[in-house]
Amino acid sequence: MSIRTMLAAALAGLAFASPALSEECPGNPNALGVGRTVEIDTTGGPAFGLEQYKIYDFLQPGEVVLTFDDGPWPHNTEAVLNALKDHCTKATFFTIGKHALWHPLILKKVAAEGHTIGTHTFSHANLGKKKMAGEAGRAEIEKGLSGVKFALGAAPSPFFRFPYLQDPKDAVSYLGSRNVAIFSMDVDSFDFKHRNPDRVVKTVMSKITKKGKGIILMHDFQKATAKAMPKLLNELKKKGFKVVHLTAKSPATSLAAYDEQIKKEFGGTGAANAKPLASVVKTITGK
Template sequence: MKVLRAALVAMMASTMAAQATDCPRAGTLGTSRTLAVDPTQYPRVGTKNFPQTLPLDDHEVVLTFDDGPWPPTTSKVLAALSKECVRATFFLIGQPASQYPEMVRRIAAEGHSIGHHTWLHRIVTRIKPSEAIAEIDRGISAVETALHGVATTTPGTPFFRFPGFESTPATLNLLQSRGIAVFSADLWASDWNPMTPAQQLNLLASRLKVARKGIILLHDPKAQTAAMLPAFLRYLNDNHYRVVHLVPIVPDSKPDPVPPAAGLSPVEKRD
């Protein structure tokens, strides 16, 4: 039975990889592989805040976008990703998701993963604990309603990112108890600061040269990011980077576990 199960998992992984790399346009960046993330194994990832990150190889990157949806710029981001056959993860805020449900559904329909980013983007360390939980729950429910038409605090994709990367032990433990992975990042474009698309590209490229891989944070509501993205995708392609697409693990079909970072338990907390 173990051999059969392993064969089935391998077949599923092969199918996902084939779907990820299939692109009708020659010379595009594409998506090199799909990584199924198990929140029980990787409850908190991203070296900005945590000691552990995703098991990426050298020159592998994960593209993530926060704070959408915002149709004027999110549509441009989606167009740039589509042109290069690249799939990303969007951490959506609940209020704009409820205002623009058609954009939420478009993001999912184009093959991207949808995570959660609270209801109003309030910093949870600056509000009461009960308000922090409500901020998380209402945000998840709004996105799930926009996406599936069902109000629930159990996300279809159990990926979450805290606004400003700021969390509390209580909110971290709450999400872990619900089987929701918390994402930080490994590098970012600092696109919350005003700069030209060219300046942003140079900053991000310089950071990537040092990091060589990792979870990248961008913001799709930022006009400068939407303008910069086509050039950044070309940069990734020209410099032989590979894009990894994140999806939640399928229940009852877990692959062999990937060993956590040396010396760390998958649930070890950072002080």
């Protein structure tokens, strides 16, 4: 085959590929989409993310998992959701119990758009600290789960990420006994440090290019990340990366005692059946 014929064949292939893709993602022929969806059996609490846990290396070369911590948060989470939607791609959100109870509608939107919701403790406690050993740490994990469940109106996935990636042994084995999978990361965006969208894109792209694949840690809580997302997703697409969407085989099971505690503390706030703010509080005079 001559070079010209090969080129023509390649172009024909491309031409064939684009309409199919734009059908999958209306309005964006260059969408990342979802390369692969995996279902994780969390029995026994498997741990992922090669920075800390080396047992389950489930990603193929060129595959990435998009993860966002610390939400849900007004504006920033929604901006991240919009960017993901423009690319018809899916991510995993490790949400904080308190934030979920403060912003239940944003959390519900994350779920409604098909993303996976995991948890990240109740109040972003550092479980590596001495005062969080034993019962205190377990309560942070369980209240986080019950809080997210209450705000969402359904149990999230049994997926957990330790705040500050601090993973004491007793908490790791506790999560194992609760059949909750632990997620670390392969690429840290350092978005909480840089606070600059271009810097976030640059950091992620250089690290992921070097590693060739991995779980990317970002924060939908951070403005810089929310702003960086359209460019970052375009770059990932341009470099040929494929997104892997994580799903759980079964939802998390919360403990009744913590569900009760959350209900007592937050039941009166109406978190469970909150309506859109604009339908509750409407400006009738002024701007």
